[in-house]
Amino acid sequence: MRRSWPFTVRGTAAAVLALASFVAAAQIGSVQLLGFGVFLLALVIASLVALHLTRRDVSVSRSTLPGVAATGSTLRVTAHVSVRTALPTTPGTWDDAVPDGLEGRSGGRFPAVGSGLRGGDRSVDLVYDLRATRRGVHWLGPLTLTVRDPFGIARRSAEIGETTRVIVTPECIDLPPLTAFAGATGGMLQATTTRLGQGADNLVARPYEPGDSMRRIHWRATAHRDTLMVRQEEQESTPEATVVLDRATARWSADAATGPGLDPRFEAAVDACVSAANALVRDGYAVQIADADGAPLSDVLPGGEQAAVTTLVARFATLTAQGSTDLGTLSRLWTGSTTGPFVLITGGVTPADVDALAALPAHSVHPVLLATHPQGDAIDRANATGWFAASIPAGSDLRDAWMQVSRAELPIGSGHGIG
Template sequence: MPRRRSLTARGIGALVAGLGCLIAANLVGAPILLYIGVLLIAVTAFAVLAVRAPRRSGSVARQISTDLLTVSETSRVTVRFSLRALRVPRALWRDVLPEAVSGDSAGEYPSETGQLSYLITGVRRGVWPIGPLVLRTVDPFGLAQREQAFGETRSVTVVPEVFTLAPLTVKVGAAGGTAHTSSSRLGQGSDNLSPRRYVSGDSMRRIHWRATAHRGQLMVRQEEEESSPDALVILDRSASRWERPGDEADPAFETAVSMCASVAVHLVQEGYGVDVIDSAGTLLGTLRGHEDDRDGLLVALALTAPRGEARDVVALVGGTPPGPLVYITGRIDEEDAARLRPAGAAAPLLFATALEPGAKDVAAQQGWRVADLGEDITEAWEDVLPDRVGLAPAEPQGRAR
């Protein structure tokens, strides 16, 4: 935070005028100029002492109306400022804001309500500091000023914007989303569903202990196997796909991150269990319908940045292909598209922020439904769903608004 000089423009003018009067008094021998010069310098010095001498201390507490601030979302910040001084000054206050957050965080002190508040709007995702609180006092003549910072900073997390996407109106994958989830929940804990024999690779969490004790061999719950995660969203953040102009945000990458968040939240609303990973296989989030899962994913996406290299999609998917497989990437050419294999997924959807000539056709030949990811995320999503992707044909519908 840059520190302001002690003298205002008026104070600098008064000091320069005083020095000029002293010089002129010696040159022309005019005592009146000497008196005026001394008076101007003395008044300026007194003004500096008046604002700098008082000892002040204080504490600051901030409360933000939302735990996570979404890009383009507005939230209110309430500041409780307790100033300890012999005399409460008339002053101007401002809360220091990062460039990633916009807002009018200034006003007169003391306020009529005793609380300071202002609105902020998320501009760029990430974790950013708000503060400290700066109090600016000026002497009655407007010659000197003092800026003093109070309190510590408070972090605000700006998460990517989540858009509402058009629904999948048919089942995708072996079981489908909402219908599958509902039947699985009804079956949990029931004994009337036939368990099956344990095979190598089954999770120990699926063991049906009552059936195991009854039959004398390991048995697993069939319904739990069916309710395993069946949607996968992959964010390709390999450095070669994106432009990185210093510390400036890459608009294409920001759009891709927002697309990733929107698709993941949309699929879990459709009833799917969703895993979100990056192109290196790092888990970014797992959504199972809980609010904490959603917030955890958004925080992880708020901190993600282009880096590293991408792994093969088949290696990322593993042995069990998901239903919907959503791959979000940046600039790709024909060679890149040829290496992107959908790994047997029931509904492979590919979004790229920049498709080189021929890349879309090559990706389509691999089995992807491909869309150019521009500024309009909802339009890109609808571009891969002209007939609502699924194993069975669906009645044509208009675009969601």
């Protein structure tokens, strides 16, 4: 964008005064006033010529730290401005356009730049901080640079450089382990044993069988039991967990389907989804992320692989509400087998929705239901049917709700069928 009026306040005053001098000189026949008006007019014209005839090649590149920002975090932006000019420039001002979703002061005084005839380009680094306020993909820029002539009479503003993409992801909140007892719901302590005859050393011993290698004899166990014992290979299996983010538009506001970051309740649900997935992956679960209709929202996250969580968080930067899945569908999809921890995150869940989900808790070792704006007595009814349920309204502390659903005791009236 360029300013339509090329003069500063000083330049405007000089132009008006020159015009007034011409009018007054004609009225009273004053040669001095006429000369004064000619001088002011020449000064204004010379300022415009000097400002526009001096060639300046300006380029802008930006970098951000961090490269991807989480909602609520601070982002440091560095705009590297390269200027090539034959003549020295005067100080000016700069302003970098900040989109909705980011906020902060992004402007200031641009320093004078010396001639580049001998030393090539001159560069200036403009550094400022922004706060990420809304999830999504935002475009920073262009940068508007305003320069003035040496007398401060004329000015020229121009937009320079391209826009720079800034990705704002959900906030991944550090949550405690799902249960108070290690291994109570699986985790890294859960293992299965296979007898392979040969393999890695373990502390588990079994009676010798023909074909076992003599190198695998467990001498301490042999002496203790007075019979030949060999070491048994133990192979750990990764337990699984499921996190379901209900994106059905009927349980969110219309803004949730319009774009990311517009519905505070949906944002709370997305934050809860990535935070729950992070906690489960950290505890050793292979985590499946799915929609309420069973459609996967990402690849399975391997247990202990925090890098996979980083990829998930970046992918969820543009996630919106969509579809019209009934929660009864979710119950039918997951009641055919037994699974580890099962976390359902939804919005305006009703008591009828809870009734449709009543069969699901019996098929999970730790079923968790988190709702941003439950209707009626939905939470109480969910707890009575076997869920570990809590409300997570927008602006609340997710850790408090997670601690509530992480309690070891089953709710009164629980329908769990897993020992």
